[in-house]
Structure formats: structure tokens, C-alpha cells
Amino acid sequence: MSQKTALITGVTGQDGAVLADFLIKKGYVVHGMRDYSAVPDQSRIAHLEDLKLHYGDMTDGGNIYRLLETIKPDEIYNLAAMSHVHVSFDVPESTANINAMGPLRILEAMRTMGVQNDMRLYQASSSEMFGRAPAPQNEDTKFEPCSPYGTAKLYAYWSVRNYRDAYGLYAANGILFNHESPLRGEEFVTRKITCAVCEIEAGLRQKIKLGNLNAMRDWGYAQDYMEGAWQILQQDRPDDYVLATGKSYTVRDFVERAFAVIGKQIIWDGEGIQEQGRDKITGDILVEIDPALFRPTEVHALIGDASKAKRILGWQPKISFDDLVADMMQADRIMKPQINVA
Numbered sequence: 001m002s003q004k005t006a007l008i009t010g011v012t013g014q015d016g017a018v019l020a021d022f023l024i025k026k027g028y029v030v031h032g033m034r035d036y037s038a039v040p041d042q043s044r045i046a047h048l049e050d051l052k053l054h055y056g057d058m059t060d061g062g063n064i065y066r067l068l069e070t071i072k073p074d075e076i077y078n079l080a081a082m083s084h085v086h087v088s089f090d091v092p093e094s095t096a097n098i099n100a101m102g103p104l105r106i107l108e109a110m111r112t113m114g115v116q117n118d119m120r121l122y123q124a125s126s127s128e129m130f131g132r133a134p135a136p137q138n139e140d141t142k143f144e145p146c147s148p149y150g151t152a153k154l155y156a157y158w159s160v161r162n163y164r165d166a167y168g169l170y171a172a173n174g175i176l177f178n179h180e181s182p183l184r185g186e187e188f189v190t191r192k193i194t195c196a197v198c199e200i201e202a203g204l205r206q207k208i209k210l211g212n213l214n215a216m217r218d219w220g221y222a223q224d225y226m227e228g229a230w231q232i233l234q235q236d237r238p239d240d241y242v243l244a245t246g247k248s249y250t251v252r253d254f255v256e257r258a259f260a261v262i263g264k265q266i267i268w269d270g271e272g273i274q275e276q277g278r279d280k281i282t283g284d285i286l287v288e289i290d291p292a293l294f295r296p297t298e299v300h301a302l303i304g305d306a307s308k309a310k311r312i313l314g315w316q317p318k319i320s321f322d323d324l325v326a327d328m329m330q331a332d333r334i335m336k337p338q339i340n341v342a
């Protein structure tokens with residue numbers, strides 16, 4: 001079989017870097033789209049010498065068309081997004097432009113080029129689309145998004161389905177629940193916690209400030225999920241799949257597990273925004289609540305049911321929650337003291 005070509009949008013992010021690495025190892029020619037930034041961050045992909053980089057912008061339809069026309073990828077993975085849910089409340093219009101209109105621009109380019117099965121699109125849909133729908137959530141659950149991020153992702157989800165039905169495009173949604181790794185951005189809660197705990201251990205800071213400790217998330221491991229994204233595009237027919245672990249933990253659980261790795265047990269006292277997490281032995285305050293970190297509307301509980309992916313793709317996550325915390329902590333225990341010394 002001839003060598004396949006893939007285009008990954010959002011290649012500089014956690015998922016882009018993980019997927020690029022995975023596809024290169026599978027023998028793909030991998031192209032990555034990065035956006036222009038005055039202060040570029042290519043740290044996650046610096047080691048991928050065979051990755052072919054292109055400037056691109058999800059708000060520029062001509063740019064997207066030209067990239068598809070020149071690269072002619074067999075598979076497109078649309079991972080580019082304004083991915084921070086809280087920030088999307090501050091920049092709802094640009095979130096919609098990137099997360100909703102961006103995928104539409106890809107679909108329009110595919111439609112204009114008249115591609116069918118020979119150019120396949122994976123759209124990074126999100127469990128945020130479920131919003132406040134009762135858990136567990138699967139492909140048949142009614143969507144109730146409650147953030148500009150979630151509503152924009154839902155527009156893209158339906159566009160994928162509509163273009164699939166209307167024009168016969170090969171376009172598929174992966175509805176991925178939260179997935180983390182040591183490459184996760186520090187603005188997301190898991191990495192924020194592991195970085196802070198390692199800095200506390202190294203004596204570089206005293207405490208961490210967090211928002212809603214009671215939010216429940218179904219946290220998996222990014223490598224497992226990007227393998228699932230690839231599997232979704234290998235099916236004969238395009239379809240939509242939930243990828244999740246089926247287990248949910250609170251932010252509070254994550255905090256306790258991360259501190260346990262450095263030998264600290266957290267005792268909680270106080271309520272609401274007065275709540276504090278203290279070191280059981282020394283009584284030092286290690287966790288405080290910052291009301292500014294609460295979202296105007298919050299997704300309270302996400303628990304995914306990935307039985308369709310298991311049945312049809314044979315996909316199931318390999319890394320448990322405890323292993324995820326341990327892996328992220330292990331990486332940051334090495335990285336954090338070094339970065340702060342440099």
C-alpha cells in the first residue's frame with residue numbers, strides 16, 4: 001500500500017504533537033498546520049524532524065482551501081481550536097469563528113474539491129457539547145452545551161453530519177472526553193495542579209489557587225485518545241464515536257492524588273470560597289479557592305460511555321486515572337525545578 005499523507009491542524013498543541021508522533025511512526029507523511037504567533041511555541045513538536053509545517057489559520061478559508069489543494073491529504077485531523085472553556089466566555093465571537101466556522105471552511109473546501117472517500121476528515125468534537133446533560137453520556141445523549149466553547153463545537157459536530165449526509169463526504173466526529181498528558185497546557189486544571197504541586201515540593205511556591213473543586217471529569221490519557229482518533233478514520237464508513245474511560249473523578253480527587261505523590265495528605269476545612277486544603281502534618285495552607293476561576297456556567301459531571309467505540313473500533317483506554325496522575329507528576333517533578341532554575 002502506498003504511503004498515506006495526513007494533515008493535522010493545531011499541530012503545536014498536546015493532541016497535535018501526540019498524533020503527529022503516532023502517525024509518523026505508522027509511516028505517514030505528516031503535515032502540520034500551525035498558526036502565526038509573535039512568540040511561537042513549538043516545544044511539543046521540536047523533536048519531530050519529519051513533520052512538514054505550514055502556516056495556516058482556521059479563520060482564513062482561502063488558506064485552508066490552498067493547503068488541502070496542495071497537500072491533498074488522505075486524512076485531515078482538525079484539532080485546531082480555541083480550546084479553553086473558561087476563556088471562551090471572554091471571547092465568544094472568535095471562539096465561534098475558529099471552532100464552528102473553521103471546520104465548516106474545511107468541509108466547504110472538501111465539497112468544492114469534490115473529494116469523497118479519498119480525503120477523510122476527523123473533527124475533534126468534545127464532551128463539552130453534552131454540558132449539563134445527565135451522566136453517563138454517549139452518542140445518543142441529548143446535547144446541552146453551556147459555554148461558548150461547547151455551542152461552537154456543537155455547530156461543527158452538526159456540520160460534519162450534514163456534509164456527510166448531503167454531499168457524501170467522509171467526515172467523522174470523535175466526541176472525546178478530557179484527555180491529559182505531561183504535554184497538557186498549564187492552563188488546564190490537571191497540568192496546573194501537577195506543575196504547582198511539583199513547584200511546592202521544590203520550594204518554589206507555597207500554594208495553589210483553584211476554582212470549582214467539585215467538578216467531575218472523565219479524564220483519560222491523550223495517547224490512547226489519539227490512537228482512537230486514527231482508528232475512527234480507518235473505518236469503511238464515517239461515523240461518530242464517544243471516547244472516554246467511563247470513570248469520573250473530582251478536581252478535589254486529582255489534587256489529593258497529586259499531593260500524595262510528594263507524600264502530603266490534604267485535610268479540607270471551611271466551605272465554598274472559604275474552603276482551604278491544609279497539609280495534615282504541618283497545617284500549612286496548600287490549596288485556596290479563587291472565585292475568579294469559577295465559570296459563569298459550569299459543566300458539573302461528565303462520565304462517558306464509550307461502548308460503541310469498544311464494540312466497533314475495538315478501542316478501549318489503557319491508562320488508568322492513578323497512572324495518569326503518576327505519569328504527569330513524574331514528568332513535572334523532573335521538569336519544574338529545572339525550568340525554574342534556568
Ligand code: F7E
Binds near residue numbers: 085210217294
Ligand atoms: O477544567 C475546573 C473547571 O480547563 C476542568 C478542554 O480540553 O476538556 C477540556 O475542558 C474542570 C472544570 O478542562 C480550575 O471549572 C477548577 O470543571 O481542565 P479544564 P475542561 O473545561 O473540562 C474538554 C473535553 C475540551 O474539549 C476542552 O477543550 O476543572 N477547575 N479549578 C479549573 N479549571 C481550570 N482550567 N483552572 C482552575 O484553576
